[in-house]
Amino acid sequence: MTVTASDHTHAIPIDLHINNQPTRLEVEPWTSLLDALREQLHLTGTKKGCDHGQCGACTVLIDGTRINSCLALAVMQDGKAITTIEGLGTVETLHPMQAAFIEHDAFQCGYCTPGQICSAVGMIKEGHARTADEIRELMSGNLCRCGAYSNILAAIEQVMGANISSEKVAA
Amino acid sequence: MTHDSNVPYIGRATSRVDGPLKVTGGAKYAAEYAAPGLLHGYVVSGAIAKGRITSIDVSDAMTVPGVVDVLTHEHRARTAWLSYNYQDMIGPPGKPFRPLYDDKIQYSGQPVALVVAESFEASRAAAALVRVSYKSEEHITDLEAVKGQSYVPPKRRSGIAPPPKPRGDADDAFDAAPVKVKQQYRVPVEHHNPMEPFATTVVREQDGGLTIYDKTQGSQNNQAYICSIFGLSKDKVRVVNAFMGGGFGSGLRPAYQLYLAVLASQTLERSVRVALTRDQMFTFSYRPETIQTVSLGAEPSGKLTAIRHHAVAGTSHFEDHQEVVVNWSGLLYDCKNAKLTYELAKIDTHTPADMRAPGAVLGVFAIESAMDELAYEVGVDPVELRLLNYAEKDENDDKEFTSKALKACFKEGAERFGWSRRSPEPRSMRDGRELIGWGMATGVWEAQLMDTQARVTIHLDGTLEVASATSDIGTGTYTVMAMTGADMFGLPLEKVRVKLGDSSLPTAPVEGGSWAAASTCSAIKLACQALTKDLLEHARALADSPLKRARPEDVVARDGRLFLRDAPGTGVAIQDILRSAKLDELSAKGEAKPDSKVQKTHSSYTHSAIFCEVRVDEQLGVVRVARIVNAVAAGKIINPKTARSQILGGVVMALGSALEEETFSDHALGRFMNHNLAEYHMPVHADIKDIDVIFVDEQDELTNELGVKGLGEIGIVGTGAAIANAVFHATGARIRSLPITVDKLIDSPAFTAEP
Ligand code: FES
Numbered sequence A: 001m002t003v004t005a006s007d008h009t010h011a012i013p014i015d016l017h018i019n020n021q022p023t024r025l026e027v028e029p030w031t032s033l034l035d036a037l038r039e040q041l042h043l044t045g046t047k048k049g050c051d052h053g054q055c056g057a058c059t060v061l062i063d064g065t066r067i068n069s070c071l072a073l074a075v076m077q078d079g080k081a082i083t084t085i086e087g088l089g090t091v092e093t094l095h096p097m098q099a100a101f102i103e104h105d106a107f108q109c110g111y112c113t114p115g116q117i118c119s120a121v122g123m124i125k126e127g128h129a130r131t132a133d134e135i136r137e138l139m140s141g142n143l144c145r146c147g148a149y150s151n152i153l154a155a156i157e158q159v160m161g162a163n164i165s166s167e168k169v170a171a
Numbered sequence B: 001m002t003h004d005s006n007v008p009y010i011g012r013a014t015s016r017v018d019g020p021l022k023v024t025g026g027a028k029y030a031a032e033y034a035a036p037g038l039l040h041g042y043v044v045s046g047a048i049a050k051g052r053i054t055s056i057d058v059s060d061a062m063t064v065p066g067v068v069d070v071l072t073h074e075h076r077a078r079t080a081w082l083s084y085n086y087q088d089m090i091g092p093p094g095k096p097f098r099p100l101y102d103d104k105i106q107y108s109g110q111p112v113a114l115v116v117a118e119s120f121e122a123s124r125a126a127a128a129l130v131r132v133s134y135k136s137e138e139h140i141t142d143l144e145a146v147k148g149q150s151y152v153p154p155k156r157r158s159g160i161a162p163p164p165k166p167r168g169d170a171d172d173a174f175d176a177a178p179v180k181v182k183q184q185y186r187v188p189v190e191h192h193n194p195m196e197p198f199a200t201t202v203v204r205e206q207d208g209g210l211t212i213y214d215k216t217q218g219s220q221n222n223q224a225y226i227c228s229i230f231g232l233s234k235d236k237v238r239v240v241n242a243f244m245g246g247g248f249g250s251g252l253r254p255a256y257q258l259y260l261a262v263l264a265s266q267t268l269e270r271s272v273r274v275a276l277t278r279d280q281m282f283t284f285s286y287r288p289e290t291i292q293t294v295s296l297g298a299e300p301s302g303k304l305t306a307i308r309h310h311a312v313a314g315t316s317h318f319e320d321h322q323e324v325v326v327n328w329s330g331l332l333y334d335c336k337n338a339k340l341t342y343e344l345a346k347i348d349t350h351t352p353a354d355m356r357a358p359g360a361v362l363g364v365f366a367i368e369s370a371m372d373e374l375a376y377e378v379g380v381d382p383v384e385l386r387l388l389n390y391a392e393k394d395e396n397d398d399k400e401f402t403s404k405a406l407k408a409c410f411k412e413g414a415e416r417f418g419w420s421r422r423s424p425e426p427r428s429m430r431d432g433r434e435l436i437g438w439g440m441a442t443g444v445w446e447a448q449l450m451d452t453q454a455r456v457t458i459h460l461d462g463t464l465e466v467a468s469a470t471s472d473i474g475t476g477t478y479t480v481m482a483m484t485g486a487d488m489f490g491l492p493l494e495k496v497r498v499k500l501g502d503s504s505l506p507t508a509p510v511e512g513g514s515w516a517a518a519s520t521c522s523a524i525k526l527a528c529q530a531l532t533k534d535l536l537e538h539a540r541a542l543a544d545s546p547l548k549r550a551r552p553e554d555v556v557a558r559d560g561r562l563f564l565r566d567a568p569g570t571g572v573a574i575q576d577i578l579r580s581a582k583l584d585e586l587s588a589k590g591e592a593k594p595d596s597k598v599q600k601t602h603s604s605y606t607h608s609a610i611f612c613e614v615r616v617d618e619q620l621g622v623v624r625v626a627r628i629v630n631a632v633a634a635g636k637i638i639n640p641k642t643a644r645s646q647i648l649g650g651v652v653m654a655l656g657s658a659l660e661e662e663t664f665s666d667h668a669l670g671r672f673m674n675h676n677l678a679e680y681h682m683p684v685h686a687d688i689k690d691i692d693v694i695f696v697d698e699q700d701e702l703t704n705e706l707g708v709k710g711l712g713e714i715g716i717v718g719t720g721a722a723i724a725n726a727v728f729h730a731t732g733a734r735i736r737s738l739p740i741t742v743d744k745l746i747d748s749p750a751f752t753a754e755p
C-alpha cells in the first residue's frame, strides 16, 4: 500500500510494516506517528487523549515494545514493524487480551481501551510484572477516566495466568 | 451457546454487545470519520480573563502552506443574533456563551479564532502565528473574594429542584441543642476530563445536508442548537454520536467546537473537523467550587434536632448554573427542623457544568462528613447514628419513598467489610508504620424516568431492531437495549440490532442523570408490546389462524413465533405473518413517560452505603485507599456486569475527588493553571486496589414499570465522605477541604501530634 500526502511539500517517504503489511508512506517531518496512523492511514483504533505523552491512549507496539505514538515522529519509524489495535485481532479472531477485556468488562466508553490492550500486551512481554501490584504500577501510564482499572487488572491477570500455564505445558 | 428463550437476559451478567468493536478499534468516535477534502480546524484560545479584543492579525498564519482561512468574530459566516437562539435544552438561565460572536472576552481560554487548513499540522502551526491584541479589564476568578455577594438565583434552572421550604425552626433548635457540630466544607473546581477530547466532524452531503459526527451526550439537543443558530431545517442536519469517549456531564450541553466546525463548514462550504486539545478541555465545563456550612444540633443520644446546610457555589457572569447541593441533608435524615439554602456568586470564568452526580457529590460530602463528626461527638457508631436518624419518608417534600433499601445497604455493606471489628477511637488501628482508618458514609441520588421514545422493528429474517436517539457514553446502553428487546421477543442477543446515537431516531433526552436505562428500556418494552399487538392483528387475518380469537394479553412472542401464553403449541411463525401480509418488516413505537400520579405522592431515590479502609503513612502523610465496599440499592439491576462497572467507575472518580483532583487557578491571570493530564491528577491503575460492589435486593413497583432506578451517579455520591471519614479515623485529622493531599495532612496539628 502506498499513501501519499498530496499537498505536503516536505513529505519524506518511509517504509513501515504496519500490522504485518508493508506500507509506504509520505510524511512530513512534523507529523507524529499517531497522526500518521489516524489521519493518513485511517487506523483510528489508536486514540489521541492528550497528544503529550500523559495518558497512554495512543499506545502502539513498535517491534513489540509499547510506546506512546503521540511522542514519536512518523519519519523516524522507517523500517519499523508497528502493531496497532487493528493488528492484534479482529472481531472474528480476537487476541486473547481483547477477549479477556470483553469478558471482564474492562472498559466502558472504550476510548482508552486500545491503548490499555496494546500496553498490556507490551507489558507482559517486558516480563517484569509478577504480582497484581506490579501490574498496577506498570500499567499506570494508561489512564482510564471511566475507572475500569479493577476489571482491566482482572483481564490482564487472566491472560498472564494462561500464559504461565501454557509455558509450563510447553516446558 | 444456544439461547434458552425462557431464561431472560435481564438480571443476567451480560457482556457488552458493542465490546468486540471497542476492543478491536472498530468503534468510531467523533474525530474519526473521514470525508473527501476534509479540512482541519484548530482553535486559538484567548489569553486574558476579561476585556476586549482590539485586533487580530492573521497575516502570518495565512502564509503557512495549506491554510485556507482564519475565522474570527470579524470574519465568519452570519449566524443568529439573539442569545436566545443559542439556548440548549440543558442550559441554565442566562445568556449562553456565543463563540467568535464579538470582541468581548468573558473568560480565559475563550476561543477567539479558528484556523482552518488542509492538514491538522498546518492548522496547528498557523494557530501559533495568530496575533491577538487585547484591552484587559479587571477580573475576579476567586470565589472566596465574591462569596459575600452571593445571591439566590432569581430564575430556577429547569429540572433542578430549589431547596425545600424550611421545616420547623432550625435556628432556634440549633441554639438550644445540647450537642452541636458546625463546620465549613469545601470542594474545589474539578474537571471532567473524559479520555476523548471533544471533537466534531462536519460532513457536507451531496444534497447540501450536514452529517455531524459530534462528541455529545445528546444528539437531538445539539441538532436543535445548530438548526437554531444557523437557520437550518432539521431534515438538513443529522447529528451522530454512535460512540462517545466518556462524558460525565461535560457533553450534556453543546461544546464550542461543534459550533466552530459548523461555522467553518458553512463559511467555506467544505467538510470540516475541529478537535480540541487536552488543555482546551479545561475551557468550557467544570464542577463549580462550592463553600458549604453545615450545622447539626442533636440530643446527647445523637438524635438530630436541627439541620442547617448552606452552600455558595461559583457561576459565570453570564449564566446561573444551578445544582441540587443542600437538599440531600434534609432528605437523608429524620429531623423536625431543617433549613437548607443555596446561593451563587459570580466569577469571571466560563459557566460550570454538571459533572457526575452534580451537586450531590458536593452536598453529600459535607453532610456525611458532619454526621461523622457528630458520631465522634456523641460517641455513637457512625452506622448506628444513621440508623437512629433514618428517614422513613421524604421530609423535604412530605412524600413516601417508592422504595428505600438503605438499611439493607448498611447491613450487607458492614458485614462484607467487617465493620464490627472496627475500634472506634481515631488512630487506634495500625499496621507497622501505616495508620489504618475505617470510615463510612451514605450515598443518595434521584431515580428518574424521562420522556423517551423507542422504535422496534421485526424483520423477515427473524432479526429485531431496537432504536432510540439516546446515547451510550460508556454506560452500557447498547447492551441493556438489546437485552430488553431480546427478552420481549424471546430472541438470542445475536438476533437483536441496536441503533442509538443519531438525531434521526425516535426522540430521547440527553444521556445523563442516571435516567437512560430506565427510560429507554421502558420505551422499548412498550414498543415491543405494541409490535406484538400489531403482529397479532395480522395473524388474526391469516386463513385458519389459530390466534383468531386471541387477545393481545394472551399472546407472547418467542423464538420467532407468536403463540398463546397458556398453550404454546398454538401459534404462528412471525415470518409467516409477515409474508402473508406482504411485509419485509413491521415496526412499532413506544413512549415512556413519568407517572405523574405516583410523583404526586412518592419520591424515588437510589441509595448506597460506602465502607472504606485507608492506610496512611505515619511520617509521609500519603493516603492509600486499601479497600472500599459500596452497597447499592438501585431497584432492579438489568445487567449486573455493566452495572458493577458503573459503580466501580463512580468509586474511582470519587477517590480522585477525595484525594487528588483540583483545578488550580492563578487568580492574578484569572486562568486555570494545571490544564493537562500530568498536572491535573486523577486516579491511575496504581491508586485502585480492592473495590467490592454489592447490589442489595430492592423491589420497586412504583418508580417505573421495570423497577429500574439507574446507576450512573450513585457510585460517586458519598464515597468521598467515606474516604475522608476513614482518613480522620486513621489519623485524627479532619480535613474538610478536598482533596485530602499530603500537605493538608502534614499541616494538621492532629496528624503530627505524638499519640
Ligand atoms: S495521546 Fe499519547 S499519551 Fe496521550
Ligand code: FES
Pocket: A106, A107, A108, A109, A110, A111, A112, A113, A143, A144, A145, A146, A147, A148, B195, B245, B246, B474
Ligand atoms: S473505558 Fe472510558 S476511559 Fe477507559
